[in-house]
Every structure is written in C-alpha cells, then in structure tokens.
Amino acid sequence: MNRLIAESLACIIIAALFFMCGFLLGGERLGVFCATLSLSSSLGYYHGMREGEKNEREKQRIKSL
DSSP, X not given: OXXXXXXXXXXHHHHHHHHHHHHHHHOHHHHHHHHHHHHHHHHHHHHHHXXXXXXXXXXXXXXXX
C-alpha cells in the first residue's frame, strides 16, 4: 500500500512540475497539456512495471512447482 501511495504522489508531483513549466512557457493551455501528458505517461510507466513484476512472480511460482 505504501508503494502505491508513493507512486501516486510521484505522478502528481511530476505533473505539477510539468504544469508549472508549461504555464511559464506558454500559458494555461500549454500547462494543462503538459500536465496531462505527464500523468498519462507516468501512469502507463507504472502500470507496465506492475505487469512486469506480476509476470516475474508468475514465472517464479511456475518454476517452484
């Protein structure tokens, strides 16, 4: 559970940083666009990591049988 909270917090912090950078460079629309891209890529990355870990645990379980 702690890992899920940490991953979610990291996604939100990165999105906030991207929003601030986009806002400073091009205004509100660019900030929201950057934050949205950041959130979608971060969530996709963490989802892929979890799938990989799940597959690795499944392989280990099959080997132990």
